[in-house]
Amino acid sequence: MAAVDGLQFQEFDDAENLLGANRDATTISIGDPNEKPTNQRRSLGNSPREEDDDLLGNADSDKTELLAGQRKSAAFWTFEYYQKFFDVDTYQVLDRIKGSVLPLPGKNFVRLYIRSNPDLYGPFWICATLVFAIAISGNISNFLVHLGQPQYHYMPEFRKVTIAATAIYSYAWLVPLALWGFLMWRNSKVMNIVSYSFLEIVCVYGYSLFIYIPAAILWIIPIEWVRWITILVAMCLSGSVLVITFWPAVRDDNRRIAIATISAIIILHALLAVGCKAYFFDVPQIEVPGVSGSIASVPRFC
Amino acid sequence: MAEVDEASKPLFAGLSDVSISEDIPVEGEITVPVGSPSHDDEYSTLDEPVKETILRDLKAVGKKFGHVMYPKKSTTLLRDWDLWGPLLLCVTLALMLQGGSADSKEDGGPQFAEVFVIIWFGSVIITLNSKLLGGTISFFQSLCVLGYCILPLTVAMIVCRLVLLGGTGTASFIVRFIVVVVSFGWSTFASTAFLADSQPPNRKALVVYPVFLFYFVISWMILTFSPSHSDGATDTGP
Numbered sequence: 001m002a003a004v005d006g007l008q009f010q011e012f013d014d015a016e017n018l019l020g021a022n023r024d025a026t027t028i029s030i031g032d033p034n035e036k037p038t039n040q041r042r043s044l045g046n047s048p049r050e051e052d053d054d055l056l057g058n059a060d061s062d063k064t065e066l067l068a069g070q071r072k073s074a075a076f077w078t079f080e081y082y083q084k085f086f087d088v089d090t091y092q093v094l095d096r097i098k099g100s101v102l103p104l105p106g107k108n109f110v111r112l113y114i115r116s117n118p119d120l121y122g123p124f125w126i127c128a129t130l131v132f133a134i135a136i137s138g139n140i141s142n143f144l145v146h147l148g149q150p151q152y153h154y155m156p157e158f159r160k161v162t163i164a165a166t167a168i169y170s171y172a173w174l175v176p177l178a179l180w181g182f183l184m185w186r187n188s189k190v191m192n193i194v195s196y197s198f199l200e201i202v203c204v205y206g207y208s209l210f211i212y213i214p215a216a217i218l219w220i221i222p223i224e225w226v227r228w229i230t231i232l233v234a235m236c237l238s239g240s241v242l243v244i245t246f247w248p249a250v251r252d253d254n255r256r257i258a259i260a261t262i263s264a265i266i267i268l269h270a271l272l273a274v275g276c277k278a279y280f281f282d283v284p285q286i287e288v289p290g291v292s293g294s295i296a297s298v299p300r301f302c
Numbered sequence: 303m304a305e306v307d308e309a310s311k312p313l314f315a316g317l318s319d320v321s322i323s324e325d326i327p328v329e330g331e332i333t334v335p336v337g338s339p340s341h342d343d344e345y346s347t348l349d350e351p352v353k354e355t356i357l358r359d360l361k362a363v364g365k366k367f368g369h370v371m372y373p374k375k376s377t378t379l380l381r382d383w384d385l386w387g388p389l390l391l392c393v394t395l396a397l398m399l400q401g402g403s404a405d406s407k408e409d410g411g412p413q414f415a416e417v418f419v420i421i422w423f424g425s426v427i428i429t430l431n432s433k434l435l436g437g438t439i440s441f442f443q444s445l446c447v448l449g450y451c452i453l454p455l456t457v458a459m460i461v462c463r464l465v466l467l468g469g470t471g472t473a474s475f476i477v478r479f480i481v482v483v484v485s486f487g488w489s490t491f492a493s494t495a496f497l498a499d500s501q502p503p504n505r506k507a508l509v510v511y512p513v514f515l516f517y518f519v520i521s522w523m524i525l526t527f528s529p530s531h532s533d534g535a536t537d538t539g540p
Contacts, residue, residue, distance in 0.1 A: 083434050129515060
């Protein structure tokens with residue numbers, strides 16, 4: 001063993017041994033500490049101290065690389081495969097929600113918040129909350145709109161929950177699928193700098209639907225212009241998040257195709273909002289009497 | 303070796319006549335320990351009267367009801383989970399939400415199947431969510447806890463139906479609203495008291511929120527329940 005550096009040198013030796021045990025490609029001869037290690041990663045520096053730091057620094061990144069590689073190799077029929085899509089903490093989900101309602105020009109939602117850790121928690125539960133928010137607010141608003149009318153029999157229309165669920169989940173999953181397919185196809189023709197994975201697109205769409213939850217609650221107010229302003233504000237905010245996210249992905253393409261893609265995204269987003277409002281929320285106006293099949297009784301408060 | 307001879311005599315009687323050469327040393331113990339049948343440790347429930355079996359299960363269910371009504375951090379619900387309680391509560395709730403819709407098919411209230419599916423499907427999804435986020439609770443334990451914590455809401459449903467018998471005006475709505483809100487808070491609090499320890503610490507809110515949403519939807523169904531038969535002289539509301 002070394003005689004000069006004493007303790008320091010022995011630490012270096014230990015680290016070397018440990019790292020040698022971790023990596024298969026190591027070709028060090030452990031016995032002679034004075035020999036420079038011949039491993040491809042470590043042909044740096046001369047003094048043991050520099051090598052020590054570099055070794056430990058490299059070791060961390062090597063270890064994390066190894067671990068990351070091991071983490072991602074679960075098969076798709078095992079539970080662990082899906083667990084990596086739920087690898088988010090509370091503050092991360094809250095940050096992503098904040099990022100989806102406050103579009104910052106130049107700050108890409110995917111790069112800033114998702115950072116190659118797309119999760120399925122946000123999209124799934126935001127869609128579920130939105131479904132119930134729309135259904136419940138629709139019920140409340142219909143009740144308030146028809147209050148005082150003799151023919152109206154209040155019923156909690158449960159069928160609407162199913163319809164709302166189908167519409168919102170289709171939007172949140174099929175549109176990203178179509179967009180991803182389209183972007184992949186364009187990628188094969190034009191080399192784009194930015195490309196997103198399917199889950200990242202699902203994530204962006206899911207989180208962008210968050211703004212509609214407070215919008216749906218505000219739609220209870222039975223005043224038409226309030227509702228339209230709410231729709232406009234919500235659409236602008238989340239639409240701009242979507243545009244800022246996807247513009248870099250189509251920017252290098254043919255100008256017309258890029259504009260068409262972006263407008264399609266915006267139009268579909270608007271269509272969802274307007275469609276939900278039109279279907280679930282009745283317009284407050286004079287209703288024609290003669291509702292079919294219900295009991296002609298005084299309106300009851302639930 | 304002598305034991306082996308005695309034990310194997312009836313079977314291999316002829317072999318004892320075979321002479322074994324002295325050159326081949328036959329050594330070692332070949333006695334096979336015969337284990338006694340371990341039936342004394344298990345309590346066989348096949349022979350007891352049916353009443354006892356049913357009562358024992360009912361008592362277990364009742365004890366868990368008590369734990370839900372006075373939620374302390376106990377592990378009884380988790381240790382001895384059973385799904386009888388949730389089934390009982392779910393069926394009661396679904397039946398009471400029917401409203402006896404005798405008049406028309408367009409009664410927009412939830413059908414029995416819808417309530418059943420929402421409760422069980424919702425519980426399964428919440429359990430999957432909790433496990434995917436890294437929770438250490440098992441699948442059926444979580445179903446058990448979520449099902450048992452519907453008890454306050456079922457009690458609220460019974461109270462609401464009794465209140466609705468008395469009238470459907472504003473006062474009855476306020477009373478029902480308060481009852482439902484209180485029981486919703488109770489359910490959510492009870493279930494988080496049981497589930498909290500099994501969740502990873504920085505994801506607790508992520509696990510609690512779906513439970514909150516689940517009980518909120520059930521509370522909404524209870525609150526908006528309207529019996530289809532008219533009572534006649536009721537006031538027209540606010």
